[in-house]
Amino acid sequence: MTHSQAPSQKGQSAPLLGAESAASERRGLRPLAEWLARRAEPLAITLLAILIGLGLFSLFILAIGKSPLQLFQLMYAGGFGSWFSLQNALSRAAPLLLTALCVALPARLGLTIIGAEGALVLGGLAAAALAVPLAPGLSPPVLWLVMGLISMLAGGIWIGFAGALKHYRGVNETISSLLLAYIAIALMNHLIEGPLRDPASLNKPSTMLLPAIDMIGKIPGMDVHWGLAVGVIACIISYIVIEWTSIGFAARIAGGNMRAAQIQGLPVGRLIVGFTVLAGGFAGLAGMIEVAAVQGSANGALVAGYGYTGILVAFLARQNPLAIIPVAIFLGGITASGGLIQRRMGLPDATVLVLQGTLFVVILFCETLYGRFRVFNPELWKQPDLSKGDR
Amino acid sequence: MTKLPSFTRRHFLQTSALGAAAAIAGPGALRSAQAADLTVGFIYVGPKDDYGYNQAHAEGAAVVKALSGVTVVEEENVPETVDVQKTMESMINLDGASLLFPTSFGYFDPHMLAVAAKYPKVQFRHCGGLWQKDKNPDNTGSYFGYIFQGQYLNGITAAYATKTKKIGFVAAKPIPQVVQNINAFLLGARSVDPAITCQVIFTGEWSLAVKEAEATNALVDQGVDVITCHVDSPKVVVQTAAGRGAFVCGYHANQSPLAPEKYLTGAEWAWGNVYTDFVKKAQAGEKLGNFVRGGLKDGFVKMSPLGPGVSAEARTRFESTLATMKAGGFTVFKGGQKDNKGNVVIPAGKDYAEDAIELESMNYLVDGVAGSMG
Numbered sequence: 167m168t169h170s171q172a173p174s175q176k177g178q179s180a181p182l183l184g185a186e187s188a189a190s191e192r193r194g195l196r197p198l199a200e201w202l203a204r205r206a207e208p209l210a211i212t213l214l215a216i217l218i219g220l221g222l223f224s225l226f227i228l229a230i231g232k233s234p235l236q237l238f239q240l241m242y243a244g245g246f247g248s249w250f251s252l253q254n255a256l257s258r259a260a261p262l263l264l265t266a267l268c269v270a271l272p273a274r275l276g277l278t279i280i281g282a283e284g285a286l287v288l289g290g291l292a293a294a295a296l297a298v299p300l301a302p303g304l305s306p307p308v309l310w311l312v313m314g315l316i317s318m319l320a321g322g323i324w325i326g327f328a329g330a331l332k333h334y335r336g337v338n339e340t341i342s343s344l345l346l347a348y349i350a351i352a353l354m355n356h357l358i359e360g361p362l363r364d365p366a367s368l369n370k371p372s373t374m375l376l377p378a379i380d381m382i383g384k385i386p387g388m389d390v391h392w393g394l395a396v397g398v399i400a401c402i403i404s405y406i407v408i409e410w411t412s413i414g415f416a417a418r419i420a421g422g423n424m425r426a427a428q429i430q431g432l433p434v435g436r437l438i439v440g441f442t443v444l445a446g447g448f449a450g451l452a453g454m455i456e457v458a459a460v461q462g463s464a465n466g467a468l469v470a471g472y473g474y475t476g477i478l479v480a481f482l483a484r485q486n487p488l489a490i491i492p493v494a495i496f497l498g499g500i501t502a503s504g505g506l507i508q509r510r511m512g513l514p515d516a517t518v519l520v521l522q523g524t525l526f527v528v529i530l531f532c533e534t535l536y537g538r539f540r541v542f543n544p545e546l547w548k549q550p551d552l553s554k555g556d557r
Numbered sequence: 558m559t560k561l562p563s564f565t566r567r568h569f570l571q572t573s574a575l576g577a578a579a580a581i582a583g584p585g586a587l588r589s590a591q592a593a594d595l596t597v598g599f600i601y602v603g604p605k606d607d608y609g610y611n612q613a614h615a616e617g618a619a620v621v622k623a624l625s626g627v628t629v630v631e632e633e634n635v636p637e638t639v640d641v642q643k644t645m646e647s648m649i650n651l652d653g654a655s656l657l658f659p660t661s662f663g664y665f666d667p668h669m670l671a672v673a674a675k676y677p678k679v680q681f682r683h684c685g686g687l688w689q690k691d692k693n694p695d696n697t698g699s700y701f702g703y704i705f706q707g708q709y710l711n712g713i714t715a716a717y718a719t720k721t722k723k724i725g726f727v728a729a730k731p732i733p734q735v736v737q738n739i740n741a742f743l744l745g746a747r748s749v750d751p752a753i754t755c756q757v758i759f760t761g762e763w764s765l766a767v768k769e770a771e772a773t774n775a776l777v778d779q780g781v782d783v784i785t786c787h788v789d790s791p792k793v794v795v796q797t798a799a800g801r802g803a804f805v806c807g808y809h810a811n812q813s814p815l816a817p818e819k820y821l822t823g824a825e826w827a828w829g830n831v832y833t834d835f836v837k838k839a840q841a842g843e844k845l846g847n848f849v850r851g852g853l854k855d856g857f858v859k860m861s862p863l864g865p866g867v868s869a870e871a872r873t874r875f876e877s878t879l880a881t882m883k884a885g886g887f888t889v890f891k892g893g894q895k896d897n898k899g900n901v902v903i904p905a906g907k908d909y910a911e912d913a914i915e916l917e918s919m920n921y922l923v924d925g926v927a928g929s930m931g
Contacts, residue, residue, distance in 0.1 A: 243651070244647065244651065250646070250647075250650050250651075251647075251651075254643045254646070254647060257639050257642075257643055258639065258640065258643065260639075352761075355761060359730070359731070368732060368733050368917065368918055369662060369685070369732045369733055369734050370662055370663055370732075371730070371732070391639075456638070460638060460639050460667070461638075461667065462666075462667050465663070466637075466663070467636065467637040467638055467663055470636045470637070470638045470640075471636070501640070502643060502647070505632045505635070505643075505644050505647055505648075506647060506651060508631065508632050508633065509630040509631065509632055509648070509652060514604075514633070515604070515632075515633045515634040
């Protein structure tokens with residue numbers, strides 16, 4: 167499918183654009199066209215990849231003797247087709263926004279951090295542990311602020327530690343962040359079964375319950391908690407930091423070529439530690455929101471795999487904080503519809519995982535398409551289209 | 558693999574367009590097809606075919622499915638997060654479910670309670686015995702069984718099968734429900750031979766295959782020759798133990814297909830009876846019980862058929878004890894019991910019947926169990 171579509175798109179669009187670009191140059195619209203073309207490339211390629219992924223997935227569904235048509239219909243109905251379904255998708259997307267940032271931010275520095283789960287768990291635990299003694303003396307908004315800061319600190323230290331190990335000791339950050347996640351989970355289990363355990367939580371070890379009045383509520387008019395808004399804001403802030411500030415610029419240089427950045431005198435060490443701390447902070451915040459908006463206490467349910475799904479979201483969004491928002495909602499919708507697919511079609515739960523995996527592989531594969539389409543690459547526009555089998 | 562229908566891109570695009578059109582028609586169209594029935598939803602925390610906790614519930618759901626006038630909707634691998642809240646709401650809104658069984662322990666608070674408050678006309682029954690009359694709404698409730706009775710019977714068969722007089726228990730977490738089973742298993746064995754000891758290993762998680770295998774191997778290495786467990790899926794423990802030549806007693810569901818020669822018996826849930834009772838009441842418009850519990854006598858719990866490793870003598874003892882339990886009045890936890898540190902934990906002369914409140918907070922391992930609650 168990739169093979170058949172790529173040349174046809176090229177064939178159609180290249181001559182057309184040749185004429186257009188000449189015209190727009192005269193009118194001075196060239197910069198706008200270039201800007202649009204560059205912005206359109208990731209969007210078009212990602213959409214193409216999603217279509218290819220859905221096509222491959224249809225073959226898989228046909229192979230097990232079910233109707234892909236019915237499946238996509240249910241996927242739409244269960245994930246996006248009604249206000250209820252859309253809110254279902256948004257609720258599931260909320261924690262993914264923050265855990266995806268935990269992957270995407272260090273990725274801009276060339277670091278592959280996969281331990282968001284640990285930061286989330288510790289953030290939730292720290293927030294729950296400190297909130298209970300503080301709750302009586304503070305008004306809810308102040309309490310949430312304190313809990314949020316504590317959780318960001320806990321998560322930030324955890325992932326920042328992986329960043330520091332990378333910079334100062336040369337330890338592979340992917341492995342160290344993953345292993346730190348296991349330590350974090352073990353630490354939480356130890357504390358909620360021991361010193362921090364609510365004696366009333368007999369068969370489900372948990373910390374003390376947050377008073378109902380101190381729970382974070384829903385966004386007005388929606389059945390989705392405020393964590394969604396926090397996640398969206400965090401994505402926007404991250405985008406601004408990366409794209410529009412000198413720190414973000416330095417980080418992108420370092421991500422492109424660490425050695426060159428060092429030679430240029432950029433503070434690579436501080437960038438690595440700073441970005442990993444911020445990344446871990448966001449994952450920790452996700453944990454605090456799970457505690458304060460959903461669970462009411464820190465317990466084993468914090469280990470729900472949000473940290474790992476965040477990796478998928480970040481890669482699908484190509485580590486772009488703004489793109490994380492639609493991707494997380496899309497994945498939230500797919501997961502939301504997974505239940506309906508199980509119930510109506512009798513397919514196993516793993517069906518949705520197969521779809522996610524297929525999309526992941528196809529999107530990574532389609533990375534190789536960047537720069538190949540003339541239409542999206544202004545630097546190719548000027549070259550005369552002389553040869554027939556041109557590149 | 559099944560035969561592939563002819564498939565072209567054009568055909569796919571056509572059908573996709575149709576699909577989109579149908580989808581816009583919305584869930585209402587899908588729902589009307591199943592309007593007249595009572596729709597019952599079952600939610601599982603793990604896979605339906607785990608040879609364990611979730612399979613036991615899915616087998617119960619299958620019994621309900623066979624009843625007339627009932628539509629069953631099921632969803633597996635639903636985590637104890639906002640996901641389960643949305644799954645419950647999705648079953649209510651998109652499938653028209655009016656009776657829900659969220660089966661995992663962690664679904665109760667806050668998830669089921671939050672959804673139940675929002676949908677007062679839908680009935681929710683949760684597995685685990687957490688419902689409290691004054692605290693929880695009337696459209697919610699709990700059901701649970703005294704499955705430690707089954708572990709006591711497991712212990713009896715284990716006592717006749719062991720040669721080393723060491724039996725073993727692979728446990729998930731040191732919480733009352735698990736500890737009751739460990740203690741009952743040893744007490745059952747000691748009712749036959751007081752010299753028997755039980756080694757327990759906690760894995761710390763409900764489902765952690767690698768540690769369960771390690772624990773089983775470690776038990777066999779220590780000379781343990783009969784093993785049982787309390788984890789979500791006993792599959793790994795049963796297969797590992799049988800592979801090492803040890804006998805096994807099952808838990809949650811029937812695992813004898815996994816080790817036909819080495820499987821002695823097992824303590825199984827009989828949720829089919831419990832669910833049928835709830836559903837029949839709902840169909841008749843009667844009020845559903847809010848706090849339902851039972852043991853072997855009430856058909857909440859059953860035993861797997863005895864395996865080839867059970868001797869004739871063991872069979873006689875097993876069957877007579879089973880008959881006494883079914884008649885009611887058999888006490889597993891008797892007065893004067895000491896824990897494994899030497900403290901008297903059940904005062905002399907004070908027997909704890911299966912519904913005794915004291916059992917709910919059991920936080921000790923009885924004398925003869927080697928291991929610690931951490």
